[in-house]
Amino acid sequence: MMTHLDILVLLVVVVLIFSKLRSLLGTRPPMDEHKIRLSKENAEKLYNILMDEAKSQKQQEESTPQELVPQEELSDLDKTLKEIPNFNKNAFLKSAEKAFQIITNAFNKGDTETLEMLVNKKIFKKFQEVIEKRKNENISAETDFIGFDKVEITSAKITAQKNAQISVEFVSEQVNVLRNSENEVIEGDENYIQNITDVWTFEKALTSSSPNWLLVSTKKS
Secondary structure, eight states: OOOHHHHHHHHHHHHHHHHHHHHHTTTSOGGGHHHHHHHHHHHHHHHHHHHHHHHHHHHHHHHSOOOOOOOOOOOHHHHHHHTSTTOOHHHHHHHHHHHHHHHHHHHHHTOHHHHHHHBOHHHHHHHHHHHHHHHHTTOEEEEEEEEEEEEEEEEEEEOTTSEEEEEEEEEEEEEEEEEOTTOOEEEEOTTOOEEEEEEEEEEEETTOOOOOOEEEEEEEO
């Protein structure tokens, strides 16, 4: 099928033919008039063919249904995430993975300074109580982190105080043990890899320019 460009080129040719014919009329000897007339008729036929082709192609294009690009409807979760300024889902999940490991290690080591920077006051108080209890009982905790099987955002909301809260499900493989003052294992198995599911909720004010999110809730599944 002829394209619009083909039709345009041929129309230009037709126009040039007509112009040439008009310039020749009256200058040729009478013996050439029949030949000129035949050329003009052929040019008119070509012009009509091109116009019919263009008209036919236009009608076909108009009758062909246009493919509509489906617009995927956003989920409620994605709609909420879009309300968070400069939010990047992949970057957030990578940061959440790091935060999970840092907070877990800091908790086991009793590193309250690190915890205080990464969790809110309510969670910090709970962690501090457990740390103090272990310290008083001469109990140490160890976590050998193997890796993540799953890290996924499960829910998100904007609070009345204009804080964004995002809950993340972590499914990880870990080896956890508690040891007494004699370094004996009193809980857990150092040769057993546990598959653990945690759901942590992180919070940040929408107006905050800081990229940091605070841990505000933890629970086991």
